[in-house]
Amino acid sequence: MLDETSLKILKILQEKARIPNVEVARQVEMAPSAVLERIRKLERQGFIDGYEVRLNPERFDRRQIAFIEVQTRSVGDHPPTGQQLAAIPEVQEVHYVAGHDGYLVKLRVADTAELAAIIREKIAIINEVVSTRTTTVLQTYKETARIPIRG
Known part of the structure; x- marks a missing residue:
């Protein structure tokens, strides 16, 4: 099960996948290295399938x-x-x-x-x-x- 912080990180990334890690860390009030590790874990666990650019x-x-x-x-x-x-x-x-x-x-x-x-x-x-x-x-x-x- 995902905790509140992981859910918040997923919401942020879903809104803007190219957001800098430092900005995600600021928004969830965590160290950038800890956020990066959470994102990598979410990817390994299959919560994040990938990143895609939406073209016009x-x-x-x-x-x-x-x-x-x-x-x-x-x-x-x-x-x-x-x-x-x-x-x-x-x-x-x-x-x-x-x-x-x-x-x-x-x-x-x-x-x-x-x-x-x-x-x-x-x-x-x-x-x-x-x-x-x-x-x-x-x-x-x-x-x-x-x-x-x-x-």
């Missing part, structure tokens, strides 16, 4: 978000299909979901023409795929990978 999608002409429900032939999870979907560079998330015997895929593209091409040329050709149903995003109000940390 508009600067890379990736304004269009779409969610695609992918229905498959097989009932149940078929890992090779999930892996094939995950290997498509424009795909940001792949989830095996209940209800439609398939996957929910989130991807980012430049426009609907690119979206159509990816569905036709990269998703529909996967052997297990029977059909797709696409929802395009008109406006995003919140998008984050952060998880709520209580405590």
Whole structure:
């Protein structure tokens, strides 16, 4: 179980992963060396999966978000299909979901023409795929990978 200090450190890092260790130490009122050791321990224990830079999608002409429900032939999870979907560079998330015997895929593209091409040329050709149903995003109000940390 995590103590209050470790939870506070995780909240700080989740807000700004590039924050200097000295600043984290100041905020939790600990020595920088002790904070660094806690962070390394949190990494070893699997509480921290890694660090990632969030790029501005508009600067890379990736304004269009779409969610695609992918229905498959097989009932149940078929890992090779999930892996094939995950290997498509424009795909940001792949989830095996209940209800439609398939996957929910989130991807980012430049426009609907690119979206159509990816569905036709990269998703529909996967052997297990029977059909797709696409929802395009008109406006995003919140998008984050952060998880709520209580405590």
